[in-house]
Amino acid sequence: MVYQIYPRSFQDSDGDGIGDLKGIRARLDYLHDLGADVIWLCPVYQSPNDDGGYDISDYQAILPEFGTLEDFSDLLDGLHARGMKLIMDLVVNHTSDEHPWFLESRKGRTLPDGTLNPYRDYYIWRPASEDGQEPNNWGSHFGGSAWKLDPERGEYFLHLFSPRQPDLNWEHPEVRQEIYRMMRWWLDQGVDGFRMDTINMLSKVPDFPDAPQKQDERYPLAELHFLNGPRLLEYLREMRREVLDHYDVLTVGEAPGVSPELGAQYTHETEGVLSMIFQFEQMALDKDLAHPTPRWTQVPWSLAALKEVTGRWQHVLHGQGWNSVYLSNHDVPRMVSRFGDDGEYRVQSAKLLATFLHTLQGTPYIYQGDEIGTTNVQFRSISEYRDVDTLNLWREEVTEGGGDPQATLERIWAQGRDNARTPMQWDATPGAGFTTGTPWIGVNPNHTTVNVQAALADPDSVYWYTRELIRLRQDLPVIVDGRYDLLLPDHPQLYAYTRTTDTEQLLVLLNFSREPVTLDWPAASPPACYRLLLSNLAATQRPELHLTLAPFEARVYHAL
Numbered sequence: 174m175v176y177q178i179y180p181r182s183f184q185d186s187d188g189d190g191i192g193d194l195k196g197i198r199a200r201l202d203y204l205h206d207l208g209a210d211v212i213w214l215c216p217v218y219q220s221p222n223d224d225g226g227y228d229i230s231d232y233q234a235i236l237p238e239f240g241t242l243e244d245f246s247d248l249l250d251g252l253h254a255r256g257m258k259l260i261m262d263l264v265v266n267h268t269s270d271e272h273p274w275f276l277e278s279r280k281g282r283t284l285p286d287g288t289l290n291p292y293r294d295y296y297i298w299r300p301a302s303e304d305g306q307e308p309n310n311w312g313s314h315f316g317g318s319a320w321k322l323d324p325e326r327g328e329y330f331l332h333l334f335s336p337r338q339p340d341l342n343w344e345h346p347e348v349r350q351e352i353y354r355m356m357r358w359w360l361d362q363g364v365d366g367f368r369m370d371t372i373n374m375l376s377k378v379p380d381f382p383d384a385p386q387k388q389d390e391r392y393p394l395a396e397l398h399f400l401n402g403p404r405l406l407e408y409l410r411e412m413r414r415e416v417l418d419h420y421d422v423l424t425v426g427e428a429p430g431v432s433p434e435l436g437a438q439y440t441h442e443t444e445g446v447l448s449m450i451f452q453f454e455q456m457a458l459d460k461d462l463a464h465p466t467p468r469w470t471q472v473p474w475s476l477a478a479l480k481e482v483t484g485r486w487q488h489v490l491h492g493q494g495w496n497s498v499y500l501s502n503h504d505v506p507r508m509v510s511r512f513g514d515d516g517e518y519r520v521q522s523a524k525l526l527a528t529f530l531h532t533l534q535g536t537p538y539i540y541q542g543d544e545i546g547t548t549n550v551q552f553r554s555i556s557e558y559r560d561v562d563t564l565n566l567w568r569e570e571v572t573e574g575g576g577d578p579q580a581t582l583e584r585i586w587a588q589g590r591d592n593a594r595t596p597m598q599w600d601a602t603p604g605a606g607f608t609t610g611t612p613w614i615g616v617n618p619n620h621t622t623v624n625v626q627a628a629l630a631d632p633d634s635v636y637w638y639t640r641e642l643i644r645l646r647q648d649l650p651v652i653v654d655g656r657y658d659l660l661l662p663d664h665p666q667l668y669a670y671t672r673t674t675d676t677e678q679l680l681v682l683l684n685f686s687r688e689p690v691t692l693d694w695p696a697a698s699p700p701a702c703y704r705l706l707l708s709n710l711a712a713t714q715r716p717e718l719h720l721t722l723a724p725f726e727a728r729v730y731h732a733l
């Protein structure tokens with residue numbers, strides 16, 4: 174299991190309201206007890222923090238708010254001493270606009286003394302279009318054009334994310350070598366791998382054509398022209414040859430817009446370029462892809478679509494590549510609020526989602542706080558939000574667009590990235606045990622009841638159930654190796670599947686609804702062969718032929 178830490182929100186050790194490396198170190202026993210094998214640490218590098226540290230100005234320095242390189246190596250030692258590993262966030266599609274490479278690059282093609290600027294091609298520069306506009310119609314992920322005119326250089330630079338995150342020019346061999354040097358440096362410090370941010374955006378279609386427009390979008394997202402681009406595999410193979418092959422590393426690439434077939438190719442055990450990828454299909458289930466504006470409009474997701482997406486990835490990667498299994502991270506709403514029920518059935522549905530994640534084929538990921546069923550937050554005022562994407566949306570729609578503030582706020586409540594970034598809820602004290610000072614972003618008011626201390630004290634909590642699932646996966650090879658087969662494909666409430674090897678079978682029954690489900694025994698073998706391994710409710714040990722599953726009930730049976 175990989176446990177994801179968003180350091181700014183995990184644990185503050187010095188009362189400045191910002192989580193830090195010493196804070197994480199103080200919680201290593203908690204992570205170890207839960208059963209984390211690997212920690213994925215979101216960026217801790219030097220950064221102006223325009224985008225939560227995904228805008229790096231020095232790849233080989235730690236942001237002072239988080240600590241020092243010494244604190245980092247203490248953390249690494251503490252993890253290794255407990256048999257855990259650490260993967261760093263590798264953000265190399267772009268840097269901060271305060272990175273020295275960018276400061277040099279914007280000086281122009283030639284320097285005042287007439288020599289060629291060695292950094293001139295480190296970023297993607299283009300002149301204005303013939304009519305004096307941006308070079309093309311590409312939009313940024315965070316709204317608006319993906320191009321910004323730099324007054325110093327007199328040209329536009331590409332930024333697929335914020336204007337403070339200029340895209341590096343991977344076509345330039347020296348840029349690639351700089352990145353490989355930096356990666357080797359971290360691996361030589363003892364880190365165990367990388368989570369690679371937006372890794373399939375590195376190669377852009379060279380002539381930068383306009384993107385097709387949906388609706389009346391002024392600046393469409395040009396995924397067609399920058400996802401899985403023409404030279405991507407070449408770059409990743411080179412990275413593997415120059416860096417990764419020389420170390421024992423785990424890599425997971427963030428890769429929206431990848432099909433299972435491509436995913437199998439990227440993660441193939443011998444021919445692949447990465448250990449795993451994060452695919453995004455289940456993250457799109459509640460989005461209306463045909464109508465991208467207004468941004469963050471949520472539509473109901475369907476269980477049929479979840480089954481379809483999951484099944485495709487489970488089948489195509491089986492024996493070919495390796496899945497990463499996740500329903501949440503620092504960019505998306507809390508999984509229990511999005512795919513479960515964060516009211517009456519919070520505990521039950523959080524356990525059901527955990528059952529799903531920990532019984533599929535692939536490596537399960539836990540985002541900090543999901544192990545106690547942390548929920549979305551509803552701040553009353555935009556002034557309480559911190560995320561650049563959220564604040565841009567507000568500016569576009571409300572401040573500049575004159576739209577209805579309440580309507581935008583409600584979409585932020587449902588979809589905003591700050592849902593995942595409120596401080597870790599350790600206890601019921603005013604700072605939630607996260608800080609003794611003023612937290613950089615508000616604590617979710619429900620921390621008085623939803624917190625680690627309460628979860629540890631309650632044998633029926635999401636925490637203890639998740640821990641049991643983690644142990645189960647370690648004990649049962651069928652969870653790692655078994656083939657996935659869907660049962661009752663058309664059932665509107667129940668998600669039922671088996672995992673099968675030559676010697677074992679697992680049967681998973683998940684009632685993804687607020688209504689009870691009654692059914693006949695769905696699997697081939699008679700119930701007597703099956704032993705109930707786990708349930709999020711007190712279920713019968715000897716399953717009957719007719720089953721009734723309560724709302725959000727999950728059961729895992731095992732047959733030898």
Ligand code: TEU
Pocket residue numbers: 224225227228264314334370371427429503504
């Ligand atoms: O996210 C990039 C990414 O692929 C998603 O933001 C995706 O584009 C979006 O959800 C689609 O709607 C990574 C980081 O995880 C994120 O925190 C950063 O802001 C971003 O890259 C830029 O570095």
